[in-house]
Amino acid sequence: MRYVLNTGDDRREMLQIIGAGDIEDLFSDVPPEVRLKKPLNLPGPMSEPDLRRHMREISAENLNLDDYASFLGAGAYDHYVPQIVDQLLLRSEFYTAYTPYQPEISQGTLQAIFEYQSLICALTGMEVANASLYDGASALAEAALMACQHTGKKRVVYSGCIHPEYRLTVQTYLRYRGIELVEAPEAGGITDSQLLEGMVDSRTAAVIIQQPNFFGCLEDAPAAGELAHRSGALFIVMADPVSLGILKAPGDCGADIVVGEGQGLGNQISFGGPYLGFMACSQKLVRRMPGRLVGQTVDKEGRRCFALTLQAREQHIRRDKATSNICSNEAMCALAAAIHMTCLGKEGLRQVAGLSLQKAHYAHRLITSLKGVEPSFSAPFFKEFAVRLTEDPAAVNQRLLKDKIIGGLDLGRFYPGYSGHMLLCCTELRTGDEISRLAAGIGGMKND
Amino acid sequence: MVPEGLLYSEDHEWIKVGGKTGRVGITHHAQEALGSVVFVELPEVGSRVAAGEALGVLESVKAASDYYSPVSGAVVAVNEELPDSPNLINEEPYDRGWLVELELDDPAQLDKLLTAEKYIELISADGK
Numbered sequence: 001m002r003y004v005l006n007t008g009d010d011r012r013e014m015l016q017i018i019g020a021g022d023i024e025d026l027f028s029d030v031p032p033e034v035r036l037k038k039p040l041n042l043p044g045p046m047s048e049p050d051l052r053r054h055m056r057e058i059s060a061e062n063l064n065l066d067d068y069a070s071f072l073g074a075g076a077y078d079h080y081v082p083q084i085v086d087q088l089l090l091r092s093e094f095y096t097a098y099t100p101y102q103p104e105i106s107q108g109t110l111q112a113i114f115e116y117q118s119l120i121c122a123l124t125g126m127e128v129a130n131a132s133l134y135d136g137a138s139a140l141a142e143a144a145l146m147a148c149q150h151t152g153k154k155r156v157v158y159s160g161c162i163h164p165e166y167r168l169t170v171q172t173y174l175r176y177r178g179i180e181l182v183e184a185p186e187a188g189g190i191t192d193s194q195l196l197e198g199m200v201d202s203r204t205a206a207v208i209i210q211q212p213n214f215f216g217c218l219e220d221a222p223a224a225g226e227l228a229h230r231s232g233a234l235f236i237v238m239a240d241p242v243s244l245g246i247l248k249a250p251g252d253c254g255a256d257i258v259v260g261e262g263q264g265l266g267n268q269i270s271f272g273g274p275y276l277g278f279m280a281c282s283q284k285l286v287r288r289m290p291g292r293l294v295g296q297t298v299d300k301e302g303r304r305c306f307a308l309t310l311q312a313r314e315q316h317i318r319r320d321k322a323t324s325n326i327c328s329n330e331a332m333c334a335l336a337a338a339i340h341m342t343c344l345g346k347e348g349l350r351q352v353a354g355l356s357l358q359k360a361h362y363a364h365r366l367i368t369s370l371k372g373v374e375p376s377f378s379a380p381f382f383k384e385f386a387v388r389l390t391e392d393p394a395a396v397n398q399r400l401l402k403d404k405i406i407g408g409l410d411l412g413r414f415y416p417g418y419s420g421h422m423l424l425c426c427t428e429l430r431t432g433d434e435i436s437r438l439a440a441g442i443g444g445m446k447n448d
Numbered sequence: 449m450v451p452e453g454l455l456y457s458e459d460h461e462w463i464k465v466g467g468k469t470g471r472v473g474i475t476h477h478a479q480e481a482l483g484s485v486v487f488v489e490l491p492e493v494g495s496r497v498a499a500g501e502a503l504g505v506l507e508s509v510k511a512a513s514d515y516y517s518p519v520s521g522a523v524v525a526v527n528e529e530l531p532d533s534p535n536l537i538n539e540e541p542y543d544r545g546w547l548v549e550l551e552l553d554d555p556a557q558l559d560k561l562l563t564a565e566k567y568i569e570l571i572s573a574d575g576k
Contacts, residue, residue: 312486312487
């Protein structure tokens with residue numbers, strides 16, 4: 001379907017058919033006393049070259065990841081996006097497609113989403129995946145709500161090692177629903193297993209962990225899963241999709257629901273969004289799953305085709321009995337993730353995860369050998385790790401910026417007990433030279 | 449399609465009483481309005497319900513609808529055929545499409561329900 005603007009003649013003809021004199025006539029039911037009587041305070045139109053120059057000036061005020069090497073993670077990751085992803089996204093059939101509520105004219109979009117769902121199932125080891133949610137944070141909140149609906153219980157136990165902003169989002173979603181949110185504290189960079197065990201009881205709807213967690217450390221997922229199921233609770237895992245190229249799939253660790261932030265798959269950091277929430281679950285929970293679901297079926301001539309299915313779950317039919325009011329998905333971001341996964345394949349995903357793992361561990365060795373730098377934790381980690389510095393992380397980061405390095409996150413911002421600690425991330429994109437410069441920048445700090 | 453020998457609620461459920469128990473389902477009128485049933489949410493055996501309280505949910509391609517208990521009681525059985533064959537509700541709403549069996553708390557509640565004749569009046573007034 002082509003996108004072509006209306007000409008002046010088109011507009012005149014349309015106005016004539018409906019019997020209006022000009023566009024203003026269409027607003028005749030708005031009372032004159034509430035109508036704006038002057039033009040909006042906006043700059044005038046620009047030519048294309050002028051506009052391009054103007055936008056480039058504005059965007060040049062930001063640092064960009066082509067010029068700076070980033071060691072910042074904490075939920076947004078600088079993984080490589082192959083050129084083919086952007087190239088295919090730009091196809092007008094994908095770029096301008098809207099929501100596929102009419103399957104007759106949306107088979108391309110629906111098939112792409114179905115393939116995305118299938119890829120997420122394969123990656124997470126789960127039976128069903130939805131067409132995506134807004135982002136990892138809200139996907140986690142939706143999973144918590146799902147568990148409460150399914151079990152009829154009103155208590156959720158989650159790890160304090162989950163991304164602080166994801167936990168805040170869950171709190172916001174659950175606030176007025178009378179659900180008790182209990183946080184299992186961190187110890188040594190992972191969830192304190194003894195305290196966690198004490199918190200899970202027969203009133204618990206779900207046990208939630210993040211894997212790898214916010215500190216980059218690996219949790220004992222199977223043990224948390226067993227604990228949940230022993231008490232009749234569901235086990236929810238929030239997973240880094242890139243890590244699933246190498247880590248055991250959450251489905252094989254007993255997860256009932258798997259959610260996560262899909263940005264690391266084919267989507268740019270983009271200064272915070274749009275991002276991609278993925279969700280997958282076991283078949284028995286499919287009717288509780290929020291969001292859109294694409295199914296495969298046959299048309300009246302027996303040809304394979306696709307359509308949105310199980311719509312009676314959604315709020316436009318089930319209303320206040322629906323799990324959630326979401327009725328949208330992140331189609332473009334999901335498509336980018338699907339192209340990315342297809343392009344890399346199983347081996348490629350394994351390679352990306354493997355390289356991230358190796359480079360992060362190399363960086364960890366190099367940096368913790370510097371005078372005054374101590375590792376924060378001893379737990380096994382994937383692509384992120386925290387170190388304790390003797391200088392304020394903000395000062396270290398200022399110094400690093402001068403060498404075109406973006407340093408890590410000051411953990412003290414979210415965990416007062418870890419003030420002075422920096423969370424660093426190393427993806428497959430970081431070169432040996434960049435890691436050396438990071439070490440040099442950190443090493444140049446004053447030691448008492 | 450309103451059989452004699454059953455009692456009816458204003459929410460379009462029927463109940464067939466035999467001694468201390470009653471079998472409950474939805475009427476032909478209800479299944480027609482709902483459309484093809486694709487999923488049934490049944491209550492747990494042993495759970496208690498008050499008259500007028502929801503027993504579960506019926507899901508069709510276009511709607512999700514609660515179904516209610518005409519009387520107070522305890523659930524003693526649910527129709528195990530329904531999860532695999534929800535279409536029975538549309539095809540045989542008074543026979544194989546039954547939903548739940550209850551042990552009645554108070555048979556006097558049955559006096560508040562409608563006879564077949566009164567139910568026919570109700571649905572005719574609805575303007576089928």
